[in-house]
Amino acid sequence: MTDNELLDLAAEAMKNAYAPYSKFCVGAALLCKDGTVFTGCNIENASYGAANCAERTAIFKAVSEGHRDFSAIAIVSSGGGETYPCGICRQVMAEFASNLRVILRNPEGESVSYNFKDMMPYIFSL
Numbered sequence: 001m002t003d004n005e006l007l008d009l010a011a012e013a014m015k016n017a018y019a020p021y022s023k024f025c026v027g028a029a030l031l032c033k034d035g036t037v038f039t040g041c042n043i044e045n046a047s048y049g050a051a052n053c054a055e056r057t058a059i060f061k062a063v064s065e066g067h068r069d070f071s072a073i074a075i076v077s078s079g080g081g082e083t084y085p086c087g088i089c090r091q092v093m094a095e096f097a098s099n100l101r102v103i104l105r106n107p108e109g110e111s112v113s114y115n116f117k118d119m120m121p122y123i124f125s126l
């Protein structure tokens, strides 16, 4: 699975985004170390705080299906520029990210990738 293939799966998942309030659609594709991919989109709610980000949708789908070892997550959005994962999603990633790469693609089709540990060096953990 190449970065671009994973980004394409994220873009496909973004089509299912339910974002009637922000109109900001996000898609994510999470690559497990065994090659399985779980995708997710953001899902908003009339009670705004109940919204779930695309990244957490993908991670929760994976964990609920017994997958905890992840190698990369690709994120795309309908907004301008790259969409960086929010703080809550970073905390959720930190729980499972031993060596996670975060891959982002902007609307111009340019992609960048980061090691998750560089994005969030001092994590909270128990």
Ligand code: THU
Pocket: 019, 022, 024, 025, 026, 041, 042, 043, 044, 051, 052, 053, 054, 055, 083, 084, 085, 086, 089
């Ligand atoms: N959102 C995501 O899905 N992922 C992010 O990393 C940032 C924000 C969603 C949440 C909400 O539905 C919309 O984008 C606007 O904040």
